[in-house]
Amino acid sequence: MSAIETVSEQRCFGGTQGFYTHVSEACGGPMKFAVYLPPAAENGPVPVLWYLAGLTCTAETFTIKAGAQRVASELGLALVMPDTSPRDTGIAGATGDWEFGEGAGFYLDATEAPWDQRFRMYSYVVDELPRLVQERFPFDMGRQGICGHSMGGHGALTLALRNPGRYRSLSAFAPIVAPTNVPWGQKAFPRYLGDDKKAWRKHDATALVADGARFNGSILIDQGEADNFLVNQLQPQRFETACEDAGQALELRMHPGYDHSYYFIQSFIEDHLRHHAKALAA
Amino acid sequence: MSAIETVSEQRCFGGTQGFYTHVSEACGGPMKFAVYLPPAAENGPVPVLWYLAGLTCTAETFTIKAGAQRVASELGLALVMPDTSPRDTGIAGATGDWEFGEGAGFYLDATEAPWDQRFRMYSYVVDELPRLVQERFPFDMGRQGICGHSMGGHGALTLALRNPGRYRSLSAFAPIVAPTNVPWGQKAFPRYLGDDKKAWRKHDATALVADGARFNGSILIDQGEADNFLVNQLQPQRFETACEDAGQALELRMHPGYDHSYYFIQSFIEDHLRHHAKALAA
16 A cells, blocks of 8 residues: 555645545556545544545546535535546456446456456555555544445445444435346346355345345435436435335435436535535544 | 537436527527526426536537536526537638637637627627527516636626617626737637727726626636736636726636636536526516
8 A cells, every 4th residue: 555645635625625646556556536524633533434436437527516515514524536447457348438437437346357356456555555544644543434426326335334333424425226137237236246146136126125234324215207317327216115024214315307317416515515414423 | 501400318306408400590500508407497498597618518518517517507597608609610720729719719709800700709709699598488588697617707798788678687707807918819809800909898807897898796716826817818807906996896706726627627616606696586
């Protein structure tokens, strides 16, 4: 695990929006991530919200498109935005397909060659990056929340369900809730994880809940009804049913007219940040 | 003047974020622009804020990076974001230089060949686009304001100063206030306007004020002190001095630590929108 190098730091809503790089052990190469530090970080440790982005996105997507810093500044919440996969891996087939490979890491540790050498976003986001950032930034690691969009919503849900107690708050925008049952997952999981569908269940929020995993708190999900991916790829009712059956608290909000874009996300990001801040209050 | 074609329309903060194209007479080819319609537009005409973007930007830059729709939705303010120049002009030398040509129209009507055929952003923004959008959207054209960033701040200031009564409110982020005296203007103006510096003065906010132009109201300008272009290209004190000498009301706010980016703009956009809404109130 190498030291963090600063790419840029810019003043934003009285805090600091930074981009950083380091050489990742988990992902076997350089990784970029973004951090927003609110003004409150000048006075001591602040709670941390992880944001996992979707297919094709980078560490910069949410950072510049979501309008999140305004509310994070007010609430004294730090934001961490990892990339969505390793980059420049040189692996044949890792680029050129927006649904698989670079930009589409699915927040899992690949077990199949050649992906298992570099595509280890689960270990990166759960283990390596937290250890790294807490050395550099004034983070209260006892107060972490996690949020994500689409593939990143899948990441947020599965990481939180698999690591009870790690994240105190959980939310998602238009998440992939049942990848084992939709084309995105059925395309990526065999290549990353092999053909044994038992292994896929650890990376499927709906299956995790059905198999007994629980989140200690209410999960907030926003979903646009005009989202082009709603019917074929997202199917939030699968997760809703699993949560109902399991007694898992969930607030699923359907929004007429909204699509899958950051115009949707920026419309509701304030609600999410307040949801997290409430749970993360000391 | 051709009809408007809709590229996309997306729900955002209860309103509609749209991108549109049409074939421009002024610019001799297709042009793209963005409009945000707040929810209040469903109930009747709304005031309109024009936003002019800077070098290298497009109609999408402010639209996705500024976080403006939240406040525009609340205030019932429509936003119009034109492109910064004609595109795909095919003119030799029109691409490949971020400070001149495509992406760098400087909101003037070029008088020098070959630029005079296509680079007519002044007529486009002042005459053609307003006529076009008022036919399509529920705009109250008696209540228009104008704002811009950098080269677009230059555009906002010069268009408002040259068209008294047209815009009821005026603000800028890090504007080029004295292009005739800084490298950006000294590079672009000879090619667009020729070597007669008298012609340049109509496109220089500081010169316009010195020559007697006035804005009926207080001009709001925000400028970051960590802006890399502050000393060589922006020099807001030139405009401040001209306004003081002329009795032109101006609020110039200097912000320690902020740079030239949209992280700066999003930090203060709410103040600007409220400044405009106040002046545009019925």
